[in-house]
Amino acid sequence: MKENAILEMKAIDKVFPGVLALQGVDFTLCAGEIHALMGENGAGKSTLIKVLTGVYSKDGGQIYLKGYDKPVIIRSPQEAQKMGISTVYQEITLCPNLSVAENMYIGRGEGVRVNWKKINEKADAILKSLDIPAKATQQLSSCSIAVQQMVAIARAVDMDCKVLILDEPTSSLDEQEVAKLFKLMRDLKERGVGIIFVTHFLDQVYEVCDKITVLRDGRLVGEYEIKDLPRVQLVSKMLGKELDDLSDISGEHKKFQAEPNTPPVFEAVGLQSDAGIKPFDFYIQKGEVNGFTGLLGSGRSECVRAIFGADRVLGGTVKKDGNAIKIAKPIDAMRNGIGYLPEDRKVDGIVGELSVRENIILALQVLKGFFKPFSRAEAARFADEYIKLLDIKTASADTPIKSLSGGNQQKVILARWLLTHPEYLILDEPTRGIDVGTKVDIQKLVLKLASEGMSITFISSETDEMLRTCSRMVVMRDRAVVGELTDDDLTQGKIMSTIAGGEKKDE
């Protein structure tokens, strides 16, 4: 092992049926270091963490821990904790209706008899030494989420943890709470704890971390000192595009000219939802294809969900043809001619046990009304038409949608919205997890629909895809709109530098 290292993972492999989730990944953590683990969705961050904490067993490689002369085998999270590896997740995994002290000591008792007085005193002492604003006897649910997270950390610290893993700890915290958490992280660093910090927030990485390890598609891209890796470089490494190549590729997008003096078809002003995005402005013209881009978790989906009324709207207005309309829930948006293909197909899209036919006609049926059901013949005609149009591979229209492949499920949901003939169609990651042929089909379809006058917002994690379809891109970072690119600015390089943002000048 390297000097000063407390954890070394070497050539870790993990195979899931049909997928190589991790291939020969190395990871080294030193004492007194905050180490960011970065990568896009599916890069292998969570898998690596789960191998380290014993949730998954590894299929290859070794894990070395300081204090053990042989490679360690970690079979369960409990074993990992005994070896000094603790994890604090984004969702609090403590018991909200127990006291703070109970949460810190639950499951660690040595016997039946518990001296609560002593335990409360001990807990208070630790909380005080870490400067956590909570009392031992306080019920956990009465603390803010940030404090609850800190209590989870305090529990880990008291269990003598050497390696602390923080998995997206800041997603549900406000800025002041984040600052407090960072102070605690720095305190622990002083004490020699090694911290692995998993986050999507670039600003936070540069604020608190010492080193960055980047993963992509289950492989190690590299380990970098924070000062050696400017933001733009980091983004390009996460997305897997070399900057030099990027600046050359200009978008193949079509130029789009809005008709002069007409208001946008749809316009959002100061729109804000309960999903934690900053208020944003947005508009789309008739026949335009635009997109939201940004890293995962930057708020792309949350913006379009706010427009569609899928999340609770807290403020701002949406206008159609210049007139304010009220969108409180999806049906309001649908009545105004908006369709929305959601990002998470399984959760928000398919109705698993219903047939392909029922899944296709669902939205149109809802628009038509409760008392006017489609006859079986009508429904079958619509279904057959779109199964043919989109080339959906299904045994029959009666087959339950859940037995179709992911790509074909996606086409069914697409059919559901096309059938409603929307004026404005929002496609949130329509090509995720589907084969290349289908991807191209969908891109072509988007351009065709736009040329027929439909307005489309297209969101994809793959920038190439968006460059091919969008004539304007709204760039997001850390849940806020940070820029808008059109025409000559639509290049990979420009998009990436906008996503990364400048090194903060005002700090």
Added chain:
Amino acid sequence: MKIWNKIKSWPLLLPVVALILVMAVNIIHDAAVGDNPLSFFMISLRDTTTNGTILFGRIIDIINRGSEVAILAIGMTLVVSASAGTDISVGSVMSLCASFMCMNLAGYGVSSTTTLAKPLIVGLLAAVLMGALCGAFNGTLVSHLSIQPMVATLILYSAARAIGLLLCNDLIVYVRNPSFAFIGAFTGPIPTPILITVVCIILISVVLKKTALGMYIQSVGINAKASRIAGLNSRRLRFLAYLLCGVFASLAGIVASSRITSADSNNIGLYLEMDAILSVALGGNSLGGGKFNLAGSIIGAYTIQAITTTLYALGVSSIQAPVYKAIIVIIIVVIEAPPFKAFIRKHSAARATKGVKA
């Protein structure tokens, strides 16, 4: 082989097989005691002093006695599908509706009457209204306050009978009026409850045919989030399911009350919620919600009644009957349990590969 596969995937397989089994037990028993083996299926006309010429036979008896559970099973099916929970208050709600109806028909505080204080229709509407009210109460708790269905309906399960007693001034109210008794007796030769059940089934069939209710409820039950994105209001639909369940409970209550021409708060609909839930499960519906099969539930309801009647015919006392019912429930639940299904699949797959090798 193809036909076999088709039968295996037939949604009504379980309830129909159960019903056939019950019939088989009857045939064997009748043959064993030296009766005509087909006496279970015999229907005859008999003259009675009270009701004139009526249909008579064990089958008629089962369909007649099974009316309440069949009516309850309709509402229960919708509730299970929409909310992945059960309404355990239906038995008590039946009783409350009966009490409210009899209170209206007899007048408050009157314990026995032969003349109606109000027109019959007012009493019937009062019962239905009370059922709708109870359903709305349950529906609000479940859909708008997100209380677990079992807990939400536990409130009326325990309170409704007491409220009924309160309405009837702690009395068993008897309404011995022929126009009221007719509901639980005979229309021509046919028992009226059978006709009422048929009307209920036609009613719900029309609703399912003429509205998108069926698809909406299943969609919400399978994936509420996706349904919302597609424009459905899952709260309102869940509420509607409970509301309808309450209305059907009131109809069952009217029938049960008329049979005994009284509102016996402590006994009307007793334990029937369990039979209704069992009908739904026996009908091949998943109690986890989602897709429903109304025909299955109704066949399930009559199967349960057939089991009860058969047990009596076999000489099992009414006190012992629940033990045998419990055994049948255990068998059904095990057959439907995912691990058991997986076990069967594994076994038949293994046999299939063996066959290929040979």
